[in-house]
Amino acid sequence: MAYSKCASCNSTSFESSIETPKNSRYKLQFIKCASCGAVVGVMDYYNIGALVQKLAKKMGFDI
Template sequence: MAISTCGKCGGHSFEVALFTPIGENRKLTLVQCSTCGVAIVALDPFIGPQLEALKREVAAIDQRLARIAGALQELE
């Protein structure tokens, strides 16, 4: 599988940030390199809450998988 790489600094970590463009009242969602901060893409402003909801769902699934793994280890 390919690893995403920042075109400016070569970093491999990215983050979602909210920003307000100059002269605007609304915020946009921006994906940026977490090392140097270069913007990768601006997303639909409504995607931010959807991403947060997905993060919560993934965290809940991870917790359930950890419980299952613990239960399986107890059976051994």
């Protein structure tokens, strides 16, 4: 089985942090190396799919 590694330091430990980038109105969830802090991925703060499904149900759609 392959393990994910940090491209900067080869660590296999990661953490997430929620931050608002400078000049942005939106929060993002950054996936970072727990050892050196290098960002390896970025995700939306909110689960967009869940929000759309909740809105659709309020509008009467059967999803």
